[in-house]
Each structure stands twice: as C-alpha cells, then as structure tokens.
Amino acid sequence: MKSILDNRPALTKEVNKVAEVAGYLWQKGWAERNGGNITINITEFVDDEIRQMKPISEVRTIGALMPNLKGCYFYCKGTNKRMRDLARWPMENGSVIRILDDCASYVIIADHPVVPTSELPSHLGVHNDMISKGSPNKASVHTHPIELIAITHSPKFMKKDVATRMLWSMIPETKAFCPRGLGIIPYELPSSLELGEATIKVLEDYDVVMWEKHGVFAVDCDVMQAFDQIDVLNKSALIYIAAKSMGFEPDGMSDAQMQEMTIAFNLPK
Ligand code: 2HA
Ligand code: ZN
Numbered sequence: 001m002k003s004i005l006d007n008r009p010a011l012t013k014e015v016n017k018v019a020e021v022a023g024y025l026w027q028k029g030w031a032e033r034n035g036g037n038i039t040i041n042i043t044e045f046v047d048d049e050i051r052q053m054k055p056i057s058e059v060r061t062i063g064a065l066m067p068n069l070k071g072c073y074f075y076c077k078g079t080n081k082r083m084r085d086l087a088r089w090p091m092e093n094g095s096v097i098r099i100l101d102d103c104a105s106y107v108i109i110a111d112h113p114v115v116p117t118s119e120l121p122s123h124l125g126v127h128n129d130m131i132s133k134g135s136p137n138k139a140s141v142h143t144h145p146i147e148l149i150a151i152t153h154s155p156k157f158m159k160k161d162v163a164t165r166m167l168w169s170m171i172p173e174t175k176a177f178c179p180r181g182l183g184i185i186p187y188e189l190p191s192s193l194e195l196g197e198a199t200i201k202v203l204e205d206y207d208v209v210m211w212e213k214h215g216v217f218a219v220d221c222d223v224m225q226a227f228d229q230i231d232v233l234n235k236s237a238l239i240y241i242a243a244k245s246m247g248f249e250p251d252g253m254s255d256a257q258m259q260e261m262t263i264a265f266n267l268p269k
Contacts, residue, residue: 004050004096004110011045014222015075015090021227022077023087025143028234031083036143036215037117040223041127042096043072044138055098055107062104063121064193068131069099073109076116076123099124122196126219129200137207139223144215145230147237148182152212158184163210169252170236172261178229179267182216183209190214208233 005012018038025031050073077086077094086093095114097106108114117123123140130137157163164181168174175181183206188195190211199217202209208218208229216233220226243250253261262269 001111003091004053005091008045008047011042014040014042014045015094017223018075018077018094019087019090021141021223022083022090024227024231026082026084026087028145028231030143030145030215030234032144034080034082036083036141037077037119037123038094038139038141038223039077039117039120039123039127040075040140041072041131041138042075046073050109053098053109055109057108057113057115059100059105059107060115062099062106062124064104064125064196066099066103066124066128068103068128069124070101070103072099072127072131073097074099074116074124074127076120078114079116079118081114118191119196121193122191122199122217125196125200126203126217129203130219135219136221137219138221139226140217140219141223141226141230142211142215142217143230145234145237147241148210148216148230148234149213150241151237152184152210158186158212160184166240166252167233167236169258170239170250172253172257174232174236175258175261175267176265177232178208180206180208182206182233185209185211187212187214 005015025036074097075094076097081093091111095108096110097116098109099106119142126140151157151163183202185198185202199209208216210216216230218226218230240250
C-alpha cells in the first residue's frame with residue numbers, strides 16, 4: 001500500500017521519531033490506554049505532490065480560528081489510539097492533516113482516515129501561537145508522567161515555581177536541560193477550550209506546563225527534545241520521591257550551587 005512516507009526520507013525520519021518517543025512513553029508507564037497525544041508541524045517537509053493530494057476525510061472543523069495555520073500540515077496521533085501501537089505503526093495510529101484556507105477546518109490527507117487527537121484544539125492553538133512568535137518549535141507532546149502528576153496532588157507544589165525550584169535542585173542537569181522550568185495550570189476539563197487557552201498563556205514563560213492532576217504538555221523543536229524535557233523533570237520527581245520514601249526530606253542543591261550552575265551553563269535566571 002502506498003504511504004505519504006514513500007521516498008520522503010526527511011518526513012519519514014520525523015514520523016519515526018514520533019514512533020520512537022511513543023514507545024518510550026508507553027515503556028515509562030506514562031501512556032495508559034489512549035493517554036497522551038503528539039502533534040508535529042511538518043509543513044517544511046511538504047512538496048507539491050503532497051499539496052495536490054486529495055482529502056480522504058470530509059471537512060472537519062477545529063472549533064477555533066487558527067489564523068497562522070493556513071495551508072499548514074501536521075502529523076497527529078489519532079484519537080483513541082494507543083501510544084504503544086503508534087510506536088510500531090505510526091501511520092495506522094496517526095494521520096497527516098491539511099489546514100484549510102478558512103483557518104478553522106482541516107482535512108485528513110494520509111495515509112488512513114484516522115481522526116486526530118481529542119486535544120487537537122489545544123495542540124493547534126499552541127502551534128498557531130508559536131508561529132505568530134516566530135518560534136522554531138515544531139513539536140508538542142502531551143503525556144501522563146506518574147511522579148510529576150503525583151506532586152500536583154499537593155497544593156504547596158501548585159504555587160508558582162515551587163515545583164520548578166524543587167525539581168531543579170534535585171540534580172544539576174534538570175535546570176540545564178529544562179531551563180525554563182515547569183509552568184502550572186490549575187485543573188481544567190480535558191480537551192476544553194479553557195485548558196487550551198491557559199496552555200498557550202503559560203507557555204509564554206515555560207516550555208513544559210503541568211495540567212494539575214492530569215499530565216504535562218511540552219513544546220520543542222522536535223519531538224525527541226520535547227520528550228527529553230519531560231524526562232529530566234520526571235527524573236527529578238523520582239529522586240525527590242526516592243528520598244521521601246527513605247524517610248527524609250531531600251536537602252536539594254543550595255541556592256549557591258544553583259547560582260554557580262546557572263552562571264557556568266549560561267542559563268536564564
Ligand atoms: O488523548 O490524554 O488528555 C488522551 C488524553 C487526553
Ligand atoms: Zn491527557
């Protein structure tokens with residue numbers, strides 16, 4: 001069977017990275033059932049032949065206006081699809097969509113009429129916003145990392161930057177590789193417009209945001225880097241929990257040690 005990936009090595013590489021990350025999310029226990037979703041702006045890999053491809057779905061509305069996404073193309077995980085299946089069969093568990101000229105609707109163009117993720121309005125809203133700011137970010141990942149979600153069940157960690165400071169102080173790499181920290185979004189209904197809007201707002205100051213008692217949403221230049229940011233944050237949460245289960249509150253790196261590292265690695269304050 002023909003695939004949009006045939007003879008397109010650059011696009012294939014991007015989709016294969018999504019599949020690899022989907023496998024990690026499953027192995028880490030962050031992607032139960034159909035949990036989580038990934039969207040990638042693949043417009044830079046689209047050629048004339050793809051632009052001519054006929055829709056394989058009816059026209060579907062996004063539910064919000066996305067003025068910067070006219071003629072853009074995205075690979076999206078399918079709604080109700082499993083990350084563990086996507087890891088092996090990315091084009092059966094996700095699809096490529098084209099945003100139409102009204103900036104409010106889309107069609108699926110390949111390979112199968114797999115309907116995109118339930119969080120599509122949040123994801124596309126974020127992509128729309130990143131384009132408006134000239135951001136190089138092309139990937140957005142939503143997943144359910146166990147230990148990071150667990151800390152959101154404590155109100156003290158829901159205060160601005162309390163979780164960020166704790167996570168950064170567990171191991172020097174965390175601030176180095178997630179230099180903007182973890183933004184906090186108080187609980188909102190999954191898939192809601194409110195959740196999407198809050199995500200766009202908090203992403204102005206962070207690359208990874210926490211949806212209280214639900215999961216994280218991360219953006220980066222590619223899917224692997226978005227995954228890495230979540231992974232280093234969750235590693236810190238694991239160290240915190242390991243210390244707590246040994247019966248003590250971890251000291252964390254001191255302010256002086258954090259400061260020294262921030263200067264040495266040229267990180268934002
Ligand atoms: O796609 O995780 O938040 C399943 C979800 C929705
Ligand atoms: Zn979710």
